[in-house]
Amino acid sequence: MKTPSTTRSRLSTVLALLILAVLLFPVYWMVNASLQSDATSFTTAWFPWHPSLSGYRQALADQGGHLLVSLLLALGATAVAVAVATPAAYALAKFRLPGRGWIVLATLVTQMIPGIVIANALYGTYNTLHLLNSLPGLILADASLGIPFSILLMRSFMANVPGEIIEAARVDGAGRLRTFWSVVVPICRNGIVTAALFSFLFAWSDFLFALTLTSSGTVTPITLGIYQYLGAQTEQWSPVMASAVLACLPSTVLLVLAQRFIASGITGGAVK
Amino acid sequence: MTQVSTIPGARAAGSMRAGGPAGGPRRRRRQERLAQWLFLAPALLYLLAFFGYPIARNVVMGFQDYSTASLYTGQAPFTGWSNYQAVFTSGLFTKLVLNTALFTVASMLGQFVIGMALALFFNRRFPLNGVIRALLLLPWLLPMVASATVWRWMLGQDTGIVNRILEGLHLAPAGGVPWLSSVSVALVSVTLVNIWVGIPFNLAILYSGLKEIPPELYEAAALDGVGPWSRFRYITWPLLRPVVTVVVVLGFIYTVKVIDIILVVTGGGPADASQTLAVQSYQLSFKTFLFGQGAAMGNVLILVSLLFALVYLRFNRRAILTEGES
Numbered sequence: 401m402k403t404p405s406t407t408r409s410r411l412s413t414v415l416a417l418l419i420l421a422v423l424l425f426p427v428y429w430m431v432n433a434s435l436q437s438d439a440t441s442f443t444t445a446w447f448p449w450h451p452s453l454s455g456y457r458q459a460l461a462d463q464g465g466h467l468l469v470s471l472l473l474a475l476g477a478t479a480v481a482v483a484v485a486t487p488a489a490y491a492l493a494k495f496r497l498p499g500r501g502w503i504v505l506a507t508l509v510t511q512m513i514p515g516i517v518i519a520n521a522l523y524g525t526y527n528t529l530h531l532l533n534s535l536p537g538l539i540l541a542d543a544s545l546g547i548p549f550s551i552l553l554m555r556s557f558m559a560n561v562p563g564e565i566i567e568a569a570r571v572d573g574a575g576r577l578r579t580f581w582s583v584v585v586p587i588c589r590n591g592i593v594t595a596a597l598f599s600f601l602f603a604w605s606d607f608l609f610a611l612t613l614t615s616s617g618t619v620t621p622i623t624l625g626i627y628q629y630l631g632a633q634t635e636q637w638s639p640v641m642a643s644a645v646l647a648c649l650p651s652t653v654l655l656v657l658a659q660r661f662i663a664s665g666i667t668g669g670a671v672k
Numbered sequence: 673m674t675q676v677s678t679i680p681g682a683r684a685a686g687s688m689r690a691g692g693p694a695g696g697p698r699r700r701r702r703q704e705r706l707a708q709w710l711f712l713a714p715a716l717l718y719l720l721a722f723f724g725y726p727i728a729r730n731v732v733m734g735f736q737d738y739s740t741a742s743l744y745t746g747q748a749p750f751t752g753w754s755n756y757q758a759v760f761t762s763g764l765f766t767k768l769v770l771n772t773a774l775f776t777v778a779s780m781l782g783q784f785v786i787g788m789a790l791a792l793f794f795n796r797r798f799p800l801n802g803v804i805r806a807l808l809l810l811p812w813l814l815p816m817v818a819s820a821t822v823w824r825w826m827l828g829q830d831t832g833i834v835n836r837i838l839e840g841l842h843l844a845p846a847g848g849v850p851w852l853s854s855v856s857v858a859l860v861s862v863t864l865v866n867i868w869v870g871i872p873f874n875l876a877i878l879y880s881g882l883k884e885i886p887p888e889l890y891e892a893a894a895l896d897g898v899g900p901w902s903r904f905r906y907i908t909w910p911l912l913r914p915v916v917t918v919v920v921v922l923g924f925i926y927t928v929k930v931i932d933i934i935l936v937v938t939g940g941g942p943a944d945a946s947q948t949l950a951v952q953s954y955q956l957s958f959k960t961f962l963f964g965q966g967a968a969m970g971n972v973l974i975l976v977s978l979l980f981a982l983v984y985l986r987f988n989r990r991a992i993l994t995e996g997e998s
Contacts, residue, residue: 412798419790420804423871427810429833430822444833488715495708503716510723512981514929516953517970520963521726521733527743544722551715576707605815607932612958623817627936630821637825644818651813659806662813666873667880 430648434459434641455638456646463643466625469535470604473621474650476539477603481546482596489554489591490580494566504555510548518544519612526613533616541609546599553598553668557591558584594661594668597654604650622647727974733967740961748964755968764944764952772928772948775863780923782867787874787919792904794875795882805879812872820936823865827851827937855945858938862946865933870926874919881915882908924980929973949973 421428435448437455492500522541523532531537561584569579585592610624620628626643655662734755736748759765794805811819826833828851835848851861889907898906931950934940940947940955950973957966 409796409798412793412796413800413804416794416798416800416804419793420807423808423868424810426819426822426826426868427814429826430818433825484714484718487711491708491711495711497705497708497712503712507719509978509981510719512925512977513723513727514950514953514970514973514977516929516931516950516957517730517967517974518722518726520953520957520966520970521729522722523957524733524738524743524963525725525729528746541722544718547715547718547722576711580711601813605817607815607817608954611935612954623815623932626817626821630824630936640821641825644821647818648814651815652810655806655810655813662809663806663876666809666812666876 427648430641430644434638434645437638452638455642458636458639459642459646462629462639463622463625463646466620466622467646469619470621470623470647472535473538473542473606474600474604476535477542477546478596478599480539480543481550481599481603482592484543485547485550485595486554486585486592487580489551490558490584492551493555493558494561494563494584504552507548507551515545515608516612519608522609523612531613533614533618535619538609538613538619538621539603541613542603542606543599545602545606545609546595549602550595550599553595553665554588554591556668557588561587590661590664593658594665597658597661598665601651601654730967730970730974733964734971736964736967738963738967742963751964755964759956759965759968759972764947767944768947768949768952771859771946772950774859775866775930775946775948776924776927778863779866779870779927780920782863783870783874783923784919786867786871788878790871790875791878791882792908794879805875808875809872811869812876816869816932817936819869820865820933823868824852824937827861829853852938853942855943858942858946862934862937865937866927866930869933870923873926874923877915877919878912881912884915885911921980921983925977928977928980949976 432446432448433444434455435451435453436444437452491497492504497503518541526532526537529537531540565583565587566579569583574582605623606621607623607627610619610621611627614620614624622643626640626647629640629643733748735750735752736742737751737754738748742748790808794801827835829835829848832848832851834851835844838844839848850857852858885908889911890903893903893907928948929950930948931954934946934948934951935954938946940951949969953966953969953973955966956969957963
């Protein structure tokens with residue numbers, strides 16, 4: 401009785417590993433190629449038997465600054481997004497404000513607006529406000545990628561905070577802000593972490609705002625750096641692949657370290 | 673003004689108490705309301721500045737001759753419908769609509785079918801299930817530019833690994849498939865890459881939907897001797913319908929605006945073979961600096977997205993408006 405079912409579940413694991421291997425093959429190939437500095441694409445071996453870091457050396461020399469820009473950009477956008485979205489999510493979850501249903505609806509609709517439309521209109525405005533080619537300008541634009549998502553996600557976390565706890569804090573004399581900061585925020589830590597994680601990833605991955613709102617080359621995040629690489633040199637692929645690997649590091653590390661938050665963010669942000 | 677700055681805090685409450693009976697119940701209620709709105713104010717301003725205003729401006733720009741010169745002078749003469757006329761009669765428009773439709777429908781279909789199959793598969797119990805499922809999310813989380821760059825390299829005709837593998841399996845024609853250089857294949861290539869990116873999203877959401885279905889239903893069906901297909905047809909599918917709607921609508925909205933994958937993998941070429949409405953909107957504005965025409969094209973895109981948004985809201989509006997009442 402037990403043997404066939406364990407065999408079956410082992411077979412399932414094998415099949416699952418196979419699926420994983422097929423779907424993650426591009427990721428493997430990227431890492432593999434990044435370590436073969438002398439290879440043209442035709443001679444790239446299936447495994448980096450003679451690994452060389454010269455692709456990475458080249459990538460860091462060319463793209464190191466861009467990685468730093470991306471990091472500052474993503475951290476800045478995350479800070480802005482969380483600071484703006486957290487109190488809003490609380491208000492939408494707990495205050496009986498007139499029209500809040502419509503505000504939630506509007507927040508949802510913003511996620512459906514194509515980025516190119518925003519970029520097209522922002523370009524002129526940014527030009528007038530001297531925000532083109534500036535880090536703060538790009539931070540503000542990138543934060544807009546995370547804010548609607550964060551509001552919707554955290555709202556469902558905050559709706560679950562028992563009203564009695566909030567009441568109790570108010571009765572004890574805590575003001576709105578105090579209640580929010582010392583009671584609601586700690587309880588909803590998981591939701592806030594998830595929102596921050598995704599805001600970071602959205603900003604880190606942003607390409608369209610970087611492409612349209614920076615043209616002078618003074619502010620170049622890594623995504624734009626790779627795109628420009630493609631135009632310049634397509635013969636030597638190992639630095640390109642090494643840059644791609646470096647650009648993929650944060651997402652990979654976050655997925656490994658914060659798997660639980662990521663999984664709940666994808667489903668929570670979409671269904672709610 | 674001083675009121676506004678002190679209200680949303682413990683100190684405000686304290687000072688009010690110290691101030692004695694000055695604040696009557698009505699005034700206190702008004703202050704309370706104001707304090708509540710202040711929590712929402714930054715987000716509302718942000719949404720207005722980065723979504724409301726750009727949309728409105730884009731609608732206006734659609735009727736303007738907005739060019740590079742306009743950026744310096746701030747002058748953009750109104751030209752009626754001429755941007756739309758130019759966009760619709762450019763000869764490319766039919767192709768763009770067709771490409772966008774093919775790209776979107778094929779992407780969604782591919783992502784959904786594979787995502788669904790994987791979700792059903794991972795709904796079984798087996799060792800390492802959770803770990804493997806988590807790792808499968810990776811393609812969706814990686815910066816699209818990075819993964820699209822890898823794909824572009826893998827799809828190279830003479831030297832790419834995809835052709836090498838296909839040739840090894842005797843599945844490719846002699847000389848390999850011209851993934852990026854043929855007018856008839858380029859759109860297929862970007863669609864395949866987009867399917868690859870979207871599978872994890874479909875898998876994650878459909879999987880969580882499957883987990884919500886009470887296992888007793890399957891147990892009862894198993895006792896009645898119902899086969900696996902009938903179980904899917906009469907239990908899984910009907911109960912999964914709301915989740916499927918969400919996946920399909922979100923899938924549409926995400927796919928129709930894809931730009932990065934196409935720009936990186938094919939650049940929209942060769943000969944506009946993989947151009948879509950979104951990519952063309954970008955190129956009109958930022959390559960040819962015809963911002964008015966770019967806006968017009970973008971507005972067409974918004975219209976299409978909103979149409980789908982309406983479908984989404986039709987299915988979800990009640991849930992959204994009532995959720996969070998407490």
